[in-house]
Amino acid sequence: MAKRTGITLIFAALLLLLCGCSGGESQKSTDEFFAMDTVMDLTAYGKNGAAGITAAETEINRLDALLSVGNADSEIARLDAGQTTTVSEETAALLKRALAVSKMTDGAYDCTVYPLVSAWGFFSGDYRVPEASEIETLLQNVGWEKVSVDGTAVSMPAGTQLDLGGIGKGYASAQAKKVLQDAGVTSAIVSLGGNISALGHKPDGSNWTVAIQDPADTSTYFGLLETADKCVITSGGYQRYFEQDGKTYWHILDPETGYPADSGILSATVVSSDDVLSDGLSTALFVMGLDKAEALWRENSDLFDMILMTSDRKVYITSGISDDFTTELDCEVVRP
Amino acid sequence: MTKTRKLTATAILTAGALVTFVIESQIPSLTSVPGIKLGLSNVFTLFALCAVGTPWAFALLLMRVFLGGLLTGQTMAILYSLSGGLLAFGAMLLGRRLIPEKQLWVVSVFGAIFHNVGQIAAAVVITGTTAILYYLPILLVSAVVTGAFTGILAQLVLKRLRQSRFLT
């Protein structure tokens, strides 16, 4: 009798512990892995979460292999090396989008700046300040208008090189969300190298809270944004830079001058349901500066919203999301 | 026992409890919280409960807590000792009523368990966070083990003393 009681008790204790592990709809599955030269963090809720995340990781790795300039076998790398002039339909479609965003931002985002960024050493880590003459020469090959896509055929002059890295993570997060949705996930949030994208709401129906990184202290934030089903992507020179002779040079170059963009913006955040657009725009807005950014938004206020921090640490936010944002800093609302 | 005998017995047991307390203070804390102890001296309180009487055992507890705190120079720890000691006292009092003396080790285990619960509760209140609760599982493990060992010891000693008619 005592033996039975005791054994039942032990079983009950173990069962209790096991139950504590799962939890139905609020069950959380997470995954962290390295891809596209950065850390990918996926979080999905619900019973399909684990399967969805595995599928999402596979998809992101597939895109990395397809598009990354750092991977010699990728379509883009082979295109740049002159080994081919045709790409898959998927890559062609993405390339067309890159060109469209380049056009929309009047070249502030330009998918052909690769040779320039490379010359500054931002890919290899061997940072250097190129001579003005070198920059002049490289600028000759920069220009999105030089690229044309016809079906799956891509033509561009010799010397012009493509890099879809500026929108690659955006495309990856859009695809990841699609894959998660196909797996039956309705609530998830991913961070692809700091590009945040949310699928649906949190399991309890509330909005996600996304912190916007503070350029002055990357371990903390300067504001909190509530959002659902959208992506939040921030670009800033503070994310990758080097110092030489007392001057700071960052990785976001102005495609017109060939030098680090110096428009007075410290951090540009774009919020939208179009991840590809957001990724490209965040870079573009950093290059464009406050006035041009405001003008661009007024023409496209139904497509995206933005949060900009200027070098005086003042924050500008568009009216579409201003109600969802909290900050301690001086903040001005940009209206249509 | 005559009152004089009870007084003497309590004094001897208090001395024993204090020595044990000071020695166990030298053992590095299981937790990163200073002052949380194994609670080995608890067994003296239990023994006093069985051999001398409830009010005497309570006096022993109070003396052990305060003198022990002064002796080890850790006045902060007095709060934990008190909290743990009082809870353990209550648990053992109840346990003695429900559990026969030939299973005294069970009462000792409960005493040890509640001793640790009391210490953790005091720590949570003092630090203001519930982070200390992380240590509860491991403390309970040590409580069961130390409580059982010291309890069996007390049980055996008590049995012999009663058999030899030294105690009634």
Added chain:
Amino acid sequence: MKTRTWILIFAALLLVCLAAWFFLPKLLQTGSEVGIYQDGELLKTVDLSKVTATTTMTVSGSAGDNVIEISPGSICVRSAGCPDQTCVKHGPLKAGGTPIICLPNKLVIRWMQQAETEYDAMTGTEAAS
């Protein structure tokens, strides 16, 4: 109750506690956000994966100052004014490990659960590894 029953009950309790001791920390830790608390109040949240340079933070209390060192991926108490030095001896906060506690100063440094971090995600890049 038979002695054997008691033994089984305590054995079950031991099992649960040991299991909890091993699994609970890993279950609860959901990210790289660390919270620095004093007297139950959250002083600062730090995302260790986003720290790029080593900084220090001093917290003062009734037992002197605790100098907290925050480095990329790690946090620890470098020095403290309290007599025990248990917080310094704890070393860096480890994944699935115990919190760093300085009782005299009521200082607690631990991983934060998702429910209590103020945000679900943060934009921007991680520190270059």
